[in-house]
Amino acid sequence: PSLAVELQVLNLVTSLFLRISPNHTAVSSTLEAFLEDRGYVMKGEDPLRRRFSNALQWYNTLQDRASHFIDELIDVAREERLREDQEEHEVPMETPAEGSTPLLRPSEYLRARCPICFGGKSGPSNQLNAFACIDAVFMQKNNKHASRDPLREHPKTVFIPESEVKLWEDYVAEVRPSQESKDEHSRSARNDHYEGSLRVPNSVLDACEDSFTAADGTRQKASTQFFDSTGLMGMLCRHDRVLWLVNMTSPGERQHYVFTLVERLFNHLPSMVHGWDSL
Structure with missing residues (x-):
């Protein structure tokens, strides 16, 4: 020193x-x-x-x-x-989220992340109501050609390992059918007309659709030529407490990142929680 x-x-x-x-x-x-x-x-x-x-x-x-x-x-x-x-x-003794016996309440990890959402006891007479949202940001990148720092994992890290994300990426690629190439001139060849009762031409609606980039997996929002980590996708509770994060390595948002986060959430919730909603 x-x-x-x-x-x-x-x-x-x-x-x-x-x-x-x-x-x-x-x-x-x-x-x-x-x-x-x-x-x-x-x-x-x-x-x-x-x-x-x-x-x-x-x-x-x-x-x-x-x-x-x-x-x-x-x-x-x-x-x-x-x-x-x-x-x-x-x-009956409660077991961790990774155990074979279902949890009786949210895991210690979730209760520590947000005691308001996941604290207390949950059971048939005390229903658990929790909200979580998922979003991505492409402002956090890592230069592909820059040297990597030695691996130093924080003891309370919220990042999901890349190996777990890779499993979902391979699964989605396996079950998803191949997409046919789209005709670039299909829209221009279509006659411009009103859609139903909407007094707005199709050309205006198409332009609005093209300008919407959120959750568009085909739209490139970061270059993989220069960055090996293109952004972050995170799951937050209703109080803006970060539950988990994943490093994105694709040029756009992909489904397997969402599946990774959702699976991790359900692994830490009681077995009585069996549904979710998305907006």
Whole structure:
């Protein structure tokens, strides 16, 4: 190590970055100017930014690991207490979402993500009502030709592994029939007329349809020539709490991303939940 940073400074910057967009360059430049005014000149070009960023990153990693360790201790104590209560009242023991026995209520993961939506108990007399939405954003990309950082998975990650997404991608490709190529001149050759009782020409309706890009799997919204990760698709609850995210690697939105998220949701819900709706 070539730089030692006071923990209180790292705490200050961490709290600051929770309230503004992280900007290591601005913080480092401010610290350099602050120290230089007091006679402490750091030699070299960009002497602080990279080293300070590394120190902050590993400090935040240590914080995350410590928090995860404490959460695990609390979970173990909670399970022991629940087991004692259930044995005393002869109630069947709840199993994790991946277990063979159906859940009696939403999983610990969902209850931690949003206690309002998934907290409490659910059963035949206490029906679970939860809403989730899925949307995609193509602003988060990764340059295909840039070097990849070493794999560092957050202990509380919300990302679904790429291997799980790949399973659904292969399944959809297998069961979906091949689409016939569309005639590019089919619309231009069709006579322009009114559609039913709508006093709007078909040409106007077609132009409106062409301008609608949301959920259009055939429309390219990001280039796979330059990016290996083209965007993110996420599932959120009604309180805008992120439940899960998947990395998209296709130029547009695809069904298998939605299926991956929906399957993960149902794996963490009680067996009594058997339907869903989409808007």
